[in-house]
Amino acid sequence: MKNICLHFSVHQPFQLRSYRFFDIGQDHYYYDDFTNRSNALTIAKRCYIPMNNLLLSLIHANKKAFKVSFSISGSAIEQFEMYTPEVLNSFKQLAATGCVEFVAEPDSYSLVSVANQEELELQTKANMEKIEALFGQKPKVFHNTGLAYSDELGKKIYDLGFQAIMGEGADQILGWKSPNYVYCDDAQPRMKVLLRNYKLTDDVALRFANQNWSEWPLTADKYVGWITSSLEKEDVVNLFFQYETFGDSNRAETGIFDFFSAFVAMIVKDKNIAFATPSEVVKNFQPISVLSVPQYTSCADEERDLSAWLGNNLQKQAFDAMYSLQKLVRMSGNQQLLSDWNRLQVADNLRYMGTKFFNKDRERSPYQTPYEAFINFMNVLSDFTERVNNQPVEVKYEALSQEELTAEIEKYTAILKELENVKAKSTKKKPVAKKTTAKKEKVEKTEKKPVAKKTTTKKKTTKK
Amino acid sequence: MTMKVLMFGWEFPPHISGGLGTACLGLTKAMLRQGVDIIFVVPRAYGDEDQSQMQLVGASSIRVKINQYHFGEELTSKRNQKNIQYVTIGANLVPYVTEEEYYDLINNRVTVDRQFKVHSTSDTGTIDLRGGYGGGLMNEVKSYAYIAEEIARKFDFDVIHAHDWMTYDAGIAAKRVSGKPLVVHVHATEFDRSGMNVNQIVYDMERRGMHNADRVLTVSNLTRSTVVNHYGVDEAKVTTVYNGVEAISAKKNLHFEKVSGDKIVTFLGRITYQKGPEYFLEAAAKVLQRKKNVKFVMAGSGDMLEKMMWRAAELGISKNFFFTGFLRGDDVIHMLSISDVYVMPSVSEPFGISPLEAMRSNVPVIISKQSGVAEVLKHAIKVDFWDVDSMADAIYGIISYDALPQMFKENAKKEADSIKWDNAAKRIKEVYKNLSERK
Numbered sequence: 001m002k003n004i005c006l007h008f009s010v011h012q013p014f015q016l017r018s019y020r021f022f023d024i025g026q027d028h029y030y031y032d033d034f035t036n037r038s039n040a041l042t043i044a045k046r047c048y049i050p051m052n053n054l055l056l057s058l059i060h061a062n063k064k065a066f067k068v069s070f071s072i073s074g075s076a077i078e079q080f081e082m083y084t085p086e087v088l089n090s091f092k093q094l095a096a097t098g099c100v101e102f103v104a105e106p107d108s109y110s111l112v113s114v115a116n117q118e119e120l121e122l123q124t125k126a127n128m129e130k131i132e133a134l135f136g137q138k139p140k141v142f143h144n145t146g147l148a149y150s151d152e153l154g155k156k157i158y159d160l161g162f163q164a165i166m167g168e169g170a171d172q173i174l175g176w177k178s179p180n181y182v183y184c185d186d187a188q189p190r191m192k193v194l195l196r197n198y199k200l201t202d203d204v205a206l207r208f209a210n211q212n213w214s215e216w217p218l219t220a221d222k223y224v225g226w227i228t229s230s231l232e233k234e235d236v237v238n239l240f241f242q243y244e245t246f247g248d249s250n251r252a253e254t255g256i257f258d259f260f261s262a263f264v265a266m267i268v269k270d271k272n273i274a275f276a277t278p279s280e281v282v283k284n285f286q287p288i289s290v291l292s293v294p295q296y297t298s299c300a301d302e303e304r305d306l307s308a309w310l311g312n313n314l315q316k317q318a319f320d321a322m323y324s325l326q327k328l329v330r331m332s333g334n335q336q337l338l339s340d341w342n343r344l345q346v347a348d349n350l351r352y353m354g355t356k357f358f359n360k361d362r363e364r365s366p367y368q369t370p371y372e373a374f375i376n377f378m379n380v381l382s383d384f385t386e387r388v389n390n391q392p393v394e395v396k397y398e399a400l401s402q403e404e405l406t407a408e409i410e411k412y413t414a415i416l417k418e419l420e421n422v423k424a425k426s427t428k429k430k431p432v433a434k435k436t437t438a439k440k441e442k443v444e445k446t447e448k449k450p451v452a453k454k455t456t457t458k459k460k461t462t463k464k
Numbered sequence: 465m466t467m468k469v470l471m472f473g474w475e476f477p478p479h480i481s482g483g484l485g486t487a488c489l490g491l492t493k494a495m496l497r498q499g500v501d502i503i504f505v506v507p508r509a510y511g512d513e514d515q516s517q518m519q520l521v522g523a524s525s526i527r528v529k530i531n532q533y534h535f536g537e538e539l540t541s542k543r544n545q546k547n548i549q550y551v552t553i554g555a556n557l558v559p560y561v562t563e564e565e566y567y568d569l570i571n572n573r574v575t576v577d578r579q580f581k582v583h584s585t586s587d588t589g590t591i592d593l594r595g596g597y598g599g600g601l602m603n604e605v606k607s608y609a610y611i612a613e614e615i616a617r618k619f620d621f622d623v624i625h626a627h628d629w630m631t632y633d634a635g636i637a638a639k640r641v642s643g644k645p646l647v648v649h650v651h652a653t654e655f656d657r658s659g660m661n662v663n664q665i666v667y668d669m670e671r672r673g674m675h676n677a678d679r680v681l682t683v684s685n686l687t688r689s690t691v692v693n694h695y696g697v698d699e700a701k702v703t704t705v706y707n708g709v710e711a712i713s714a715k716k717n718l719h720f721e722k723v724s725g726d727k728i729v730t731f732l733g734r735i736t737y738q739k740g741p742e743y744f745l746e747a748a749a750k751v752l753q754r755k756k757n758v759k760f761v762m763a764g765s766g767d768m769l770e771k772m773m774w775r776a777a778e779l780g781i782s783k784n785f786f787f788t789g790f791l792r793g794d795d796v797i798h799m800l801s802i803s804d805v806y807v808m809p810s811v812s813e814p815f816g817i818s819p820l821e822a823m824r825s826n827v828p829v830i831i832s833k834q835s836g837v838a839e840v841l842k843h844a845i846k847v848d849f850w851d852v853d854s855m856a857d858a859i860y861g862i863i864s865y866d867a868l869p870q871m872f873k874e875n876a877k878k879e880a881d882s883i884k885w886d887n888a889a890k891r892i893k894e895v896y897k898n899l900s901e902r903k
Contacts, residue, residue, distance in 0.1 A: 020853055021754060021860040313874075317867035355875070371845045371868060375861030382864075 002231040003276040003284060004267060005194065007166065008243040009143065010048075011073040011109050012040060013348040015366055019376055024383045030340065035366070040083040047247035052090040054246075054257055058264050059099045065268045067099045067275045070243075071143040074107035074123075074342055077130055088134070095135035101277035102131045103166070104139035110345035111309055113144055113153050114296065115323040122330070123342075124160060141166065141278040145347050147196060147240065147299040148306060151292065154185030154193065162191070164282045166240060169195035170297040170304040177289075180234035184287035186294075192282040193291055196240040196299060200226060205245040209254040217255075220262035224270070231273055235285045240299075301356065309350040314374040319350060321381055325388050330399075332391040340384060349377050467896050468501040470621040470638060472612065472631035483817060484651055487683075488627055490710050494889035500896070503619055505634070507608050601630075602665065609633035616641040623647060623896045629654075629666060632673025645678040645899040647892075649705075652683075653690050656812040659737060671695050679895055681705050683815040684836020705892055706840050708885035709820040727758045727863040730803040730827075732796065732818060733810075735766030740809035740832065740849045745772055747807075749779045750856035751863075758784060758863060763799055765790040800825040804869065805862045809849045810835050819844060823880035828872035830858045840883060843875040 017032035058066050072091070080088040094100045106112050107127035112119045128139050142162045144153065149167035157165050169179025174195070185191035203223065207213045215222065227237050242249070250256040267273055276284060300308035310316055322345065329341045352365040352373035367373035400408065473488045492502055612634035616624075624646045626635030632648055639646040654667045674680050674695050680702045682688040688704050691697050729751075731744045741762060748760040762772060762785070769787065776785045791799055800806065806822035806829045813835035820837065822829050823844075831838050832849035845862075847854040862868045 018854075020857045021864070022750060022856070024754075313867045313870050317865070355871070368846055369842070369844070371843075371861070371871070372858070374865065374868065375845075375857060378861065378865045379857070 001284070002234075002273045003236040003281050004227065004273060005236055005238045005240075005276055005278055005281050006068045007071070007103070007143070007238070007240040007278065008068065009071050009105075009240065010076050010243045012043065012076045012079050013109065013346040014075050014079070014343045015039070016349070016376055016380055019380045019383075021379050021382075024379055025386055028340075028383060028387060030380045030383075031343070032366075036079065037083050040079045043244060043248055044084040044087050046251065047244050048084070048087045049090065050252065050257065051243070051246045052087070052094060054261060055100075056090070056094060056097070058261060059094070059097045062264070062268045064099060065275065066264055067101070067277050067280070069101040069103055069141075069277045070094075071103045071105045072131070073105065073109035073346075074127060074130060075109060075346060077134070092135060095137065100135075101141070101279060102135050102137050102139055103141040103143045103278060104128045104131065104162070105143045106145055108342045108345040109145050109347055111145055111148065111306070111319070111347055111350070112323075112345060113148060113156075114306065114310070115319065116326050117156060119323070119326050119330070120156070121160060124157075126342075140164070141194075141282075143240075146309070148296050149193070149293060149298070150296045151185055151187040151294060153296075154191045154293075155187035158185070158188040158191040164192040164194060164278060166194050166196070166238075166278065167293070168297050168299045168304055169197055169238070172295075172304065173291060173293045173297055178230075178234050180230055180237055181288040182235065182282060182285045183289060183291035186290050186292045189287075189290060192287060194236075194238050194278055194281060195291075196238050197230075198299065198304075200230070200237060201239050201241060204239075204256075204259075205241055205249065208256060208259070209250045218259065220259055220266055223259075223263055224266045227267075228270070228273065235288075236276070236281050238281075300351075307356065308354055309347050312353070312355050312370075314353045314355075314370060315350045318353065318374060318377055318381070321378070321385075325385060328388045328391070332388065334391055337384075337388060337391065344377075344380065344384065349373070353377070466499055466501055467623065467893065467900070468621040469495070469503065469896065470616065470619060470624045470642075470644075471502055471504045472608075472624070472626040472634045472638070473504060473506045474628060474630045484628055486710075486817070487651060487707055490708060490885040491888060491892075493710075494708070494885035495892065497886060498889045498893050500889070500893055503615075503621060505612070505615055507604065507611075605630050605633055605669070609637040612637045613641050622900050625649060625892075626673065626677075627651060629670045629673060632669060632676075635673065636676045639676065646676060647679045647681060647895060647899070648673045648677040649681045650674070650683065650687055650691055650814070652814045653687065653694070655690055655694055656687075656814050657738060659811070677701070678899055679703060681892065681895065683707050684839050686834070686836045686839065687814040703891070703895060705888050705895075706836070706883070707815045707817060708883050708888050709817055709824070709880060710885065725757070727755075727804045728761060728802055729758060729805045729807060729859055729863070730761045730763065730799060730822075731807050731809070732763045732791070732799060732822075733808070735762065735764050735769045735772060737768065738811055738813070739764075739766070740811045741766075741768055741772055742775065743809040743849055743852055743855060744807050745775055745779070745785070746852045747809075747855040747859060748785055749781050750852065751859050752781050752784055755860065755863065756784075760785045761788060761799065761803075762786070763788040763791045763796075796821075797825070800827055803827045805830065805859055807855065807859065808832060808835065809847075809855060811849050813837070820880045820883060823872075823876040826873050826877055828862050828869055828876065830855060830862075841879065843872060843879050 015032045015035050016030050019027075019030055055068060070091070077088070080091075095102065104124055104127050106120060106123040107130070108123055110123070112123055124142070132138055140162060141164045142157045142160075143166045144157075147166060147168045149165060154165050165185070179195040179197045183193040183195065185193055200223075203215070203218060203226075207215070208218050210216060230237055246256055246260060264275075267275065296306050297304050298306060298308070300306075310319060325341075329337055332338075352367050353370045355370050365373060367376065397405065397408070471488075471492070474484060488504075492504060495502060608631065616638035621642070622644060624635050624638045624642070624644055625648075626632050626646065627649045628651045635646050635648060638644070650670075654662050654670055674691060674697045678701065680691060680697055682691055682702060682704050684706065685704050688702050691702050692699050729748065731739075731741060733739045733741075735741045744760075744762065751758060752760075760781075773782075773787060776782050788799070800822050803822070803825075804827070806819060806827045808816055808819050808829065808831045810816060810832050811834060813832065815836040816831065817837070819829040819831050819835075819841070828845075829841075830845045830847060831841065833846050834849050838844070838846050845858040847858060862872075
């Protein structure tokens with residue numbers, strides 16, 4: 001039995017408001033509520049609601065024969081909660097059918113995998129917790145932002161307990177090979193890799209409504225024909241879509257919904273092909289070979305690498321400036337900071353600074369030029385940085401490495417010594433070191449370093 | 465068959481008072497490279513100048529001279545020398561002498577009607593160059609048209625091309641006499657120069673020119689829409705041809721070391737309503753609230769200079785805000801080369817070559833969306849001229865975040881260099897071709 005693996009990536013970023021430099025240090029609210037709300041409502045009406053309903057009815061009509069998978073970013077979930085709870089509800093209904101698998105991704109929909117291992121872990125866990133709480137599933141497959149993938153990442157993700165990772169069937173890694181097989185990771189052979197068939201996916205996502213395309217109009221017959229001919233010899237066709245493909249980038253009037261249900265109906269009837277979720281696919285097929293991906297690949301642009309987000313110096317500088325804050329933000333434990341941190345990282349913010357296409361890509365960007373996108377982001381980041389730096393640091397000692405612990409002990413020993421000296425000299429006045437009682441943080445489950453003590457957090461006093 | 469064009473200009477280097485002359489020179493050179501022959505007619509007060517090779521005596525004792533004009537080494541090949549004839553008219557035809565005087569005229573400080581009367585009373589044919597000079601302009605425009613007829617009879621050509629309103633009547637006259645198609649080239653309209661305070665006589669003249677023309681060329685889509693909407697010209701005959709910028713010659717590419725460690729933000733242009741200096745000033749005040757090590761420079765002169773100085777004092781930013789007066793030649797290049805940001809906040813700018821010049825000097829530019837050049841530039845920050853907050857923010861961004869100037873350096877010069885007069889000349893040549901084939 002051959003498989004088709006359908007995956008939908010659901011993501012909506014929080015757009016930043018136009019944040020001027022004179023707001024820095026004055027106003028700590030960064031988001032354009034009006035735009036975010038209207039975007040959320042529009043896309044729910046065009047895509048999430050009708051497509052969820054369609055999937056639901058297809059699942060009911062075809063019993064267990066129709067299956068799909070989803071990944072949902074933290075900001076999308078947050079916006080559902082804020083603006084369109086009915087969307088969240090319909091995702092819950094989908095989850096309840098048992099025919100929908102949820103896969104995990106970095107909660108902020110960021111490129112954190114390139115920047116910081118610890119942060120990647122924290123964000124992936126955060127996303128998994130959300131999914132478990134909402135849909136009652138523990139994700140087993142990982143979907144990185146923009147399908148960014150490399151050997152190294154595969155290994156790291158395996159170490160987090162995942163069985164499989166989704167990637168792009170990019171020509172630069174496949175060469176003559178086909179994306180229509182299960183592969184395994186070069187650095188960790190137990191890690192399975194599912195590669196997006198970008199040609200067949202983009203036939204729908206990018207070309208479906210394009211009347212200049214030689215294959216237009218794309219009918220379900222034709223499309224299923226292409227798929228069956230691919231699957232004559234090969235194992236699985238991975239169709240990984242941005243969810244907005246259905247109803248937003250291709251509006252209802254293009255016939256996209258009818259196309260989709262006709263396509264599903266045809267596949268369900270086919271005796272040789274079945275729908276399968278990602279974790280079923282990796283169960284059904286053995287990896288055909290090892291895949292070597294030394295450099296990151298992704299589904300973005302023709303290049304299919306990271307250049308859409310980190311292609312120029314604006315992007316790189318913004319990215320570095322942002323992740324240099326990681327440690328301090330996490331140490332602060334401040335909920336408001338952490339929430340902003342999660343929203344600011346979103347890959348879209350970097351994408352708006354891209355200079356590759358300028359005009360073409362601008363349509364999707366709220367900024368006129370990459371320069372404006374950069375300035376706005378950097379202004380926000382400047383304010384954020386100030387807040388982070390002004391934060392009284394709460395050190396989570398159990399998160400420190402051995403060397404860092406030694407350094408902390410030395411520091412406090414020195415302070416203690418000084419205090420004793422002062423006390424010995426004068427018994428009248430003595431400086432009092434303020435100490436707040438331990439505040440317990442439950443950010444993540446403690447599967448930590450060997451030094452895991454009881455969670456004691458202390459406010460560090462900067463006394464000299 | 466080579467095209468031969470009878471071109472009416474108003475000024476020509478070295479005697480230039482504004483952007484029009486520069487544009488004409490750049491365009492003419494490029495047209496020659498495209499293999500178009502040009503007879504360039506220009507009214508000049510400097511009738512006594514060099515190398516006159518031919519003299520025409522026009523009607524009523526108006527002398528018309530034809531000079532061979534030399535563009536410099538690159539164009540001294542024999543072919544090119546033959547291909548341009550440079551006609552000057554040694555009458556009392558003078559382009560507006562200074563920007564300020566012209567400005568006064570346009571803004572009705574000295575009303576044209578009154579000037580007309582002043583002139584028509586003194587029927588001697590001589591015009592008092594001082595005082596009532598501006599009024600003479602209208603008369604000169606008329607005389608120019610009259611001479612144009614003579615010239616049109618004397619020469620052989622395929623197309624007539626007239627630059628800006630002062631020459632439109634000349635173009636119409638030449639068309640009437642020769643029956644050849646007329647192209648008018650709109651470098652600016654009365655709405656750009658005076659906002660909504662339009663001088664009716666100038667407007668009428670512009671309108672007449674556009675309606676009598678077979679084709680209208682505009683320097684941007686912005687201007688094109690003004691021409692279509694405010695002058696009622698049929699859209700089909702209006703074509704946008706963007707200006708270019710001359711490649712910088714090695715000699716001119718001087719380098720000046722920056723002395724002060726402060727960042728320098730520059731405004732360079734006439735200090736008049738059209739150029740939006742007050743928005744620059746207000747933006748500067750906002751930036752200075754947060755950054756102290758910045759110097760703002762307003763280079764140029766104009767009728768709003770005093771007002772700007774008062775306003776700077778009022779805002780308490782005079783310590784960081786400098787006025788240089790009018791800069792020329794190397795001083796301009798010097799100013800640009802030490803600048804960290806160039807701002808062009810024009811309220812209305814048909815095209816706007818100056819940001820391109822700044823980009824060639826590797827200076828990041830902020831331009832108003834109300835400029836034609838905003839239509840062609842990618843590597844520039846674009847703001848609404850009135851949006852002082854955005855402008856301040858962009859200035860702050862460029863001087864605060866290092867990656868920005870770096871990026872501009874990588875891209876902007878390349879982009880500015882790609883905006884060439886040759887492209888403009890090619891398009892214009894096509895327009896000529898269509899016109900003469902239509903006949």
